[in-house]
Amino acid sequence: MGRTTAEVLETIAQKRNEKIAKLGFSFNHPLPTQRQTPLIPPHHAPHSPLMIAEVKRASPSAGLIDTIPDVCELARKYIAQGANVISVLTEEDHFKGSLSDLMAIKNTFPNISVLRKDFIQHPEEIEISYRAGADLVLLIVAMFLGDRKKEADFAAILSECKKYALTPLIEIHNEQEIQFALAFNPEILGINSRNLHDFTIDKNKALYLKSKIPASVKTIFESGIQSSFDGYLAGTFGFDGMLCGSYLVKSQDTKDNLAHLIKAYTKGKQLQNPFYQKVFDSIYTSPVPLVKICGITDLDDAFNAAEAGADMLGFILTKQSPRYCATSNVKLMSKAITRIYPHILKVGVITESKDEFILARELFKEGMIDCIQLHSYNPTTPNFYASYDLKEADFNFYACVNFDSPKDYPTHSPSPFVLLDSKSSAQGGSGKSIAISALLELKAMGKDLFIAGGVGLDNLDTLLGLKPKMLDINSKIELSVGKKDKIKLQTIIKTIKTPR
Incomplete structure (x- = not known):
């Protein structure tokens, strides 16, 4: 499992303090006595x-990313592709950066904003940052929270930032840190998606935390x-910007990656479709799962599901399905x-067909559906569906896999969450259930459960015992194929939505 983020921060902080004691706050880098750049x-x-x-040359989690022999050349590429701010890692031991890198970039590009990204702990480091040419400094709340002296140091650092007119980018990871940071009336907050408990990335939680911060x-x-899709997600959640390091450094020879990231963000910001916000809000706050009623084919069933308390309606766009819903009806x-x-x-459900994929994207673009469900998604080619690169997506989607055991679960996927359907030749709507043992095994691996396939009143108590995040209901509440039983529909939704 490795060290937690808190332990890594503590190690870095201790090492920096030892070097400061030996070399001073400049880490022995020659600095001008007065700031030389605007x-x-x-x-x-x-x-x-x-x-x-x-x-960024390296990190504790990724190791060496790139040697970056010419930091100014990399900065030039970033600026040409649309970067507003250049972030420079100046921590020497774990990230292989230095104040010299920052000074070189700021002296070469004096009219660009430069962020000193480091593990700043002392008020004296703000003057050093100012003289070196920084315009912003990163302050990591986790390094100060819970210790009165350190919290006082945090306030003193902010006071020094104000004195030198440097902009503090205050970084948080959770709701407790948000409340601490908001007490200081911050101008900019950075939400870091690294999980404090195990040093892994939890993008969904970071996206959800956006809703906890005043506009x-x-x-x-x-x-x-x-990927560019992550930029789309940041935009659709209403973030004001992004800080990106490893992805851009690793792909610096691909000249358009930053431009594509910005383009995808802009599309998401323009749309700000609420689908993912509602899903993540439910994941992190609701004691009951989301309910999707799938295979809706007529207006009566749609209204009955809505009146009963469904969160989502699913329209199947595959013509071969007995529950096919024509575009005009959708x-x-x-x-x-x-x-x-x-x-x-509203969710459009498709199989891996280019025609269906194009149709679904058009319905999304027109605002007729809020998301596309990629049914029979192949976990062995997680970045592609219907020959489309999902890493470049500028629309809402989620994967739906035919699930029999954890080996069917995609280990690397751009999909924000994965719906599990039972394996059958019918490709959905078969009424066949997933084995509880397989779901328990996946849950033990720390995966949230989004369950489809044979969900009905007969197995509902067992499924609810797994604390799923979403239940997708279709054939087991039907009077006939494509026609829902109103009583079963009302009963199953009421049972699901009653907290236990």
Whole structure:
């Protein structure tokens, strides 16, 4: 499992203090006695991200990322692709950076904002940062929280930032740290997706935390960015910007990656579709699972499901399915439901067909559906569906796998969550259930359970005992194929939505 983030922070802080005691706050780097470059506060256009691109050679989790022989050349590439701020790792032992890197970049590009990203602990480090040419400094709340002296140091550091007009980027990881940070009326908060408990990335939790921050505070999505789709997610959740390091450094020879990230973010920010926000809010706050009623084919069933308390309605767009819903019918039902039940989420369900994929994306673009369910998603090719690269997605989607055992679960997927359906030749709607033993095994691996396939009143108590995050219900509440039983529909939703 390795060390926790808190332990890594403690190790880094101790090592830095030892070096400061020996070398001084400048770490023995020659600094000018007065700042030599203009102070450039971070700035971005209203509908574009505050894009912070990072010069980063290594990290405790990734090891060596790149030697970066010419930091100024990398910064030049970032600026050309649209970066507003250059983040420079100046920690020497674990990240292989230095104040010299920062000074070189700021002296070469004096009119760009530069962030000193380090593990700052002392008020005296702010003057050093200012003289070196930093315009922003990173302050990690986890390094100060829970210790009165350190909390006092945090306040003193913020006072020094104000004295030198440096912008503090205050980094948080959880709700406790958010409350601590908000007491200081921050201008910018960075939400780091690294999990404090095991040093892994938890992007969903970081995205969810955005809702806990007042709109007046600018928020930056940090860590875990691995594709343009992550930029789309940051935009759709309403983040004001992103801080991206490892992904850009690793792919610096691919000249358009930063530009694509910004483009995807901008699309997400324009749409701000609530699908993922509602799903993640339920995951992290609700004692009961989300309910999706799938295979909706007529308006009566759609209204009955909405009135009974369903969270999502599923429209099957595959013509071969006995529950196929024609495009005109999807639009009719979507408009009617949205008018009376605007909180209900609409999902288009497809199989791996290019025609279906194109149709679903068009329905999403028109606002007729809120998300695309990628049924029979192949976990062995997790980045592709219907020959489309999901890492470049600028729309809402989630994977649905035919699940028999944990080996069927995708280990690396851009999908924010994975729906589990039973394996059958019918490709959904078979009424066949997933073995409870397989679900228990997956849950023991720390996976949230989103369950489809044979969910009915007969096995509901057992499934609810697994504390699933979502139940997808279809054939077991039907009078006939494609027609729901109103009583069963009401009963199953009421049972699910009653907290236990």
